[in-house]
Amino acid sequence: MDRIDAMRAFVAVVTEGSFSKAAITMQLSPQLVSKYVAKLEDELHTRLLNRTTRKVSITEAGSQYFTHAQQVLLSIDEMAAQLGGLQQHPKGILRISAPVSFALKHMARLITDFQSQYPSVTVDLQLSDRKVDIVEEGFDIALRIGQLESSSLVAKQIAPIRVVLCASPEYLKIHGLPKKLEDLEAHRYLHYSYMNVETKGHIYKYLKAKQFKEHSIFRSNNGDVLVEAAIAGGGLILQPTFIASDALHTGKLVVVLPEYEPDPLGLYAVYAHRKLLPHKVRCFIDFMTDYYGAPPYWDEHITQAPNS
Template sequence: MDKLNAMRAFNAVVLEGSFTKAAGRLDMSPQLISKYIGQLEESLKVRLLNRTTRRVHLTEAGQAYFERCQQIVQDIDDMENDLSNLQTQVSGTLRVSAPMSFGIHHLSEPIARFQDQYPEMKVELLLTDRKVDLLDEGIDVALRIGHLKSSTLVAKKIVPIRLVLCASHAYWRRHGEPQDLTDLSKLNYLRFTYSDLRTLLLDWSSSMSSQDFNSDFSSNNGDVIVNLAIQGRGYAIQPTFLTGAAIEANELQVLEKFAIESLGLYALYSHREFLASKVRHFIDFLSDYYGDTPYWDRYCNSQRK
């Protein structure tokens, strides 16, 4: 027996006063309504309704059952409506994970604008360069930079992330601009801990290894690496969302001759089906905010004119 539908049928019969009207209210046949009532009475081992040719009347047991049954059905309807609103309304708390440097430089303004547009939204932002477990840590959406490997998570690309090889003008003048990988290997590489030259340089030679490159500094933070590059300590391979301002201010010079594969900023979430409205709207908002060519890459267009 479908207990919930049987309870709905019973409520409708009591409120409408007849099986026929209850059937019309619930868009069921009178026969199905009668079947549900019979199943309820059989299950409860009591008579709930006294039936006449014109009207139905509640028994004492039926009256007691109706009072509780009506509240239960109403509570269930309210719960389903609340859950449905979570899927259709942009409200509640959104927990977002993002890389440290990207979040510091490029998430404050879009999050502020997102909350201006959706004032019922609360945002909790976790900045970390480790890969969080969305389910274990209760994260709604994780922003990650790189090439995504196969995963049980659903991913949507938000914006391309361009990498450049750059150093200060003083560094290039002092050491000369490298013409090939052999020249480059003799200079000082400010190494980002989480990346490997072999995965960055497209013209990498199979005869070379990471150990062939000089490096007296490494860090797991791109901001520190960019600042050291500005101070002339060596060259860096960093994303334009960190180097763009320094390049535009003529503090760093890019060497375009070295081909570097672009990465991507991806939004990861757990399920494609029944995606919460707050997650879908946040991802779409970020995509529109950054656009196909993000604002930190505009210096490239001006340089090439």
């Protein structure tokens, strides 16, 4: 027996003064209402109502229980109303984890536009390139870039992420334009520490396997630093276009060996549950899905090296 339903039946009988009227109010049969109350009394080991063929009267224990039951049911109904309001009008704190470089370049306007549409949602955006545990650390959503492995989490792809090999025109004038993969052995390479060699594309495996000039290798776990080093003539980089887009649009960097461009990665919104998803989470995912465009705006007008 559902204790809440039994409690509602008892309160309805006391309020309406009879089982038949309570049954009409609850849209149940009088027999079921009577059964609910009887089961409640059995569980409490206390008589709550005195029944005669003509009327129903409340006992002293029933009177005390009635007061508390009303408060409990009122609290439950208020909570249900509040949660229903959250589903209809999203509000509350939305905690998001996002990669550092992507968030710095492409999430400020997204969050601002989202909150213009949903002003009751407070966004707590935390930047980190590590793989956070969204359940343990209390995040509603984590944005991740890569080729995701299967897991118990739900992942929604937001945008494709191109990764290109590029260098500054000044660097290429001095060191020459690579025409094939083997030409890279003569070049300086600025290495991203988190590059995944399992990602599809020959160029990933080649860059990982080949030995470049030891004195010229620059390693960093931050793509923005590597892009700035490449602009300054430090060497070749293999970076996502969402990081290098400004430099590629202005010609400070140019794409080399475009025929070896690896398969795109993905930007994913990862969250814990598909069912009973809080409305603030669903609204943010839906808002973000088409926000960046297809293809994303940062992939427009990318400059390639002449005769590449």
